[in-house]
Amino acid sequence: MQKIIVCLKRVVDYNVRIRVKPDGSGVVTEGLKMSINPFDEIALEEALRLREKGQAQEVVAVSIGPEDVQQQLRTALAMGADRAILVQTSAELEPLAAARILHKIVLSEQPGLVLLGKQAIDDDCNQTGQMLAALWDRPQATFASKLELKGTVATVTREVDAGLEVIEVDLPAVVTSDLRLNEPRYVKLPEIMKAKKKTIDVVAIDSLGVDAAPVLRVTRYDTPPVRSKGGMVKTVDELVTALRDRGLLA
Template identity: 60%
Template sequence: MKILVPVKRVVDYNVKIRVKADGSGVELANVKMSMNPFDEIAMEEALRLKEAGKATDVVAVSIGPAKAEETLRTALAMGADRAILIETDETVEPLAVARLLKAVVASEEPGLTILGKQAIDDDSNQTGQMLSALTGYPQATFASKVVVEDGTVVVTREVDGGLQTVELKLPAVVTTDLRLNEPRYASLPNIMKAKKKPLDKKTPADFGVDVTPRLKVLKTEAPAGRKAGIKVKSVAELVEKLKTEAGVL
C-alpha cells in the first residue's frame, strides 16, 4: 500500500509572529520556516505504518513556492521515499489545495492519505474534509490512533465527549491530531542524503487547477496588548470596580 502525506511550509511554531507595517499580512522576510507540526505527525505515522509492514511507499507532497523544497527535503530525511512539489507563488487556499491533492491522488492512487488536521498559519481545518468530499473517500478527522488492517483502517478520534472509534474502507483520508505520536528527528546522514534526492516538480497548470485566491485580506492586526493588573484593598473595592469599571456585575 502507498501512503500520501501532504506537508505544508509554515512559520516555525517557536517564532513570534509580526504583522507587516502596512497591515497587509504577516511578515515572512527573514523568518524561520519549517514543516507544519500536524503534518510532521502525519509523516511520522506514515513512516511507522511502513516500518510495521502495512505500507510499501510513503510519498510526500507540498504545494507552495520553490522554498517549499526545504520542507520536502525534511520529509525525505525523516524517511519518505519520494517527494512531489507543486510550485506556485500564489497564496493557495484550502479548496485549491484539495483540488490539487485530488489530482495527485488520482495519479498516485494511494491506499491512505494522511495529513495534519490544520496548518498553524491559517488554522482553516478544511483541506482533509474537502479532499474526502472531492475524492469520495471515507474520512476520519482528529485521529489519536491509527490501525491499518486488511482493507480497512481503524481510527480513534478525539471528540468533545471523549474518544470515538471508526472503521473505514480503504482508500481513505485521515487527519491527525497532536496526541497521535511524537515525530522523529531526522539524522544528519539522512539530511545529507535527502539533499541529493530528486524531486518531482509540477505546477497547478499541469493538473488544470486554478489556484487564484477567492478571498481578499482587507487588513491584518496584531492582538492588543494586555493591560497591567491592579491591586485592591478590600472585597468591597473589588466589587465596586467590577461594577463601575469592568461592567461585568
C-alpha cells in the same frame, strides 16, 4: 497497502512570534525560520511507522508552494519519506484550491491512505483534509489520536469535544492528525546526507488544469487587541477579596 501520501505545508516555525505589517497589508514572514507544519510532521511520522511495521510499501511526501518548499521536502525525505512531489506555485492558495491540487495528485498516485495535519498553524483553517476527502468521494477521519489498519479498514480514534470517538473507515481514506497521534522523530545527520539522493518531482501547477484562483478577498490584517496586564496580589486574602469585589465568587 502500496502507498501512503503525506501532505505537508511549509509554515512559519512554531516558536516564532509573527507581527502584522504596520500598514495592515499582511504578516511579516520575510527572514523568519520556516518549518514543516507540526501537525503535518506528525502525519508523516505516522506514515513512516506504518511503513516500518510493514503495513505500507512507500511514503510519498507532497507539498504545494514556491521553490523554497524543497527545504521542507528535504527534511521529510531525511525523516524517511521515499520520494517527494512539489507542486510549484508562488500564488497564495485557499484550502479548497490546495484540496483540488492534492486531489489531482491522489488520482494519479492512487494511494491507499492520505495523511495530513488537522490544521496548519499559519492560517488555522482546518479544512484541507476534509475538502480533499469530499472531492475524492472517500471517507475522512479527522483529529486522529490513534490509527490502526487492518486489511482494507482503518480504525481511527478521534479527539472530539465530548471525548474520544472511534470510527471505522474503508480505505482509501483521508486521515488528519491531532497532536497526540505520535511524537515525530529527530532527523540525524547521515539521513540528511542520504536524503540528498532521493527525488523531488517538481510539477508546474498549470499542468494540473486546476482552478486555483482565490475567491475570497482579504482586505486587511490587524493586530489583535492585547489584554492588558492586571495587578499582582500578595496573599490569598487579597485574591479572594478581589474576586468577591468583582462579583465572581460568593
